[in-house]
Amino acid sequence: MRDYPIDTLEKVMGKNLELQNKINELEVLNTQLLSEKSEETNREYIWSGDLGNWYLNTLTKTITCNPVILIPLGLESDELTYTVQFDSLIQALHKNDRKKMSTILTKFLEKKDDYFETEFRLRSRKGNWNWFYIRGKITQWDKYNQPVLLSGIMFDINSRKNKEKELESKNKDLTRDALTDYLTGILNRRAIMTVMEKNVGYFKITQKDVSVAILDIDSFKHINDTKGHSYGDYVLIEVSKILNKHLRKKDSIGRYGGEEFMIVLSDTKACEALAIIEKIRIVIENHVFEEEVQVTISGGIKEFNNEFLSDFINQADMKLYQAKKAGRNRIII
Template identity: 45%
Template sequence: MKPEKMIRDITGNTESFNLEHRVFNMFSFLLIIVCLFSGVMNYLLSLNTPAVLAPLLYGMVQIYLYYLSRLKQHYEISVLATLIFAIFIISPTMWFFNGGSYGASQYSIIVLGAVIAAICTRRKRVVFLCCFLLVLSSLVTLEYYFPGTIQYYHSAHARYLDLLVGLNSTTIATYLLFLVYSDNYRSEHEKVLEYSKKLEIMAVTDGLTELYNHSYIFLRLEEEIAKAKRYQRKLSIIMLDIDFFKKLNDTYGHQFGDHVLSRISKCLKDNLRTTDIIGRYGGEEFLIIAPETGSPEAFVAANKLRKLIENIIFFHHVQVTISMGIAEWKNDTSQQLIEKADKCLYMAKKHGRNKIEMLDH
């Protein structure tokens, strides 16, 4: 099993659980393991019955709190109960029954301080941290003045075995908690990148037609002119306008007009080369940039589009036509080239529509 999948199985996914909730779920899960394992270890170390039963009982309670947090998503009550439980009951018990400052419990207790900082916010964090420090200070003070309250190890073997287990379990717990942060960061970073890409697309795309918008298609035209000038290549543009579009809107409504725009846009995308660049230049005007293309080749492509669009049957059995103007680049600026194409488009409209006109043959 991959670490990321294991982490999400234990803590929950980043869509349903925030970072604090996921950290708490991991801590709660680890606390269950530590409690149950401590009970078994204390039994193997031949400690007294309370030292064996107490962590096992705590582990059972924590299983229920983990269930509330992970499966029922009752976060606040689970956090409150767990922290009160861990600070005021588990920490003192581990301290008294596992050798106090000579034992391994102090390593696990240090992790608790980090978790308090991670899962609590603002005032709650300060309150729990102060309580935690008060409990730790009290434990050290009690051990100093009343060492008899601490149950020390009956042999050096038992102490070093407990230290070995405590150090390793604390290291693993720290590593797993870090993995939660790492997984959360990675997930959030992916979301930011995805959102950033969507914003980039929105910035250059017309929402209705999903073609490039006016400002971006003009920018691309300037780029293509620069390439044509540098490499001495051909370049043509086609200015396209839907005939009688205002009448369509007035007769059938703007929703129908939007449908026509979308359908024609799809036709353009499906029937032009991948190297051609298409944009919505105005309301019902489109601009097609055809790199490495002279006006005769552009005329062939334009006429194909004209026939395809003429044969589309829209709602209400409506058919529409388009008029087109073609201009080939001859050391023109982008504005001059557009003016030439626009002039040709005007000529096509003047000559009866559903036509193609061009200046350069």
């Protein structure tokens, strides 16, 4: 009998071990496929169309799947492979989905639940992200009751995700339209009143001050009558922009009605509110409007003192009336 060098024997033994591992992996997969065929589950998970099967061997960490799973990623037919490494798939996931996928699989394997499911994104060859849905379960165990094979389905859900995104965008538009004034883009009366109610509610809990300012564009009817309603709309938009620009982030502004504006000043005493609104009044007075029309505002300010909300607003409105009566272009506290 011929003697072989030790290193040659080691190489042969290594090759044999590698081959045996591959045989074991194929046997595991073959067992599952035969089981599915006998149970006719292939009629439910057909290897065609947009739906694909996958099988994860937990020992070799390889995923065997039908090519339909990889087609949305932009691979050509001659590049499609039936086997991919699990780690490679994880690395191909969107960064926001990697941790989620690992967490779901870890919890699933620890608790040995009936199944797991999730959605994730994979980058295609063109660089865009494709959404997939995946669902799976443990279908084979070893003699120590440890999972050997996970099986499941996976399919492209880009169309549904795009529809969801479109619907979400429409919902945002509807929400915005329901809360904002169509002309000026600031909050409408209902929305600013909601803000007011919330601030009054916070006051009753935290005792943090809240003040309200009701402002009115002086002689607005005269502007409309002499310059036209289009110019009047322009003035409303410009005044809204000025108010928005010079108010603090914590303040809220809404169109209270016609040419009237309501400003809710959170955590603010009346004297502090007066300083803020007075500066804005001066800015508007000095602002150069088109056609050199001078625009001014009058306003009333009231600090909340635990009265009824309606009384609180009426008192600010009365201050506005006093400012008008006193000659306009002024703020009264």
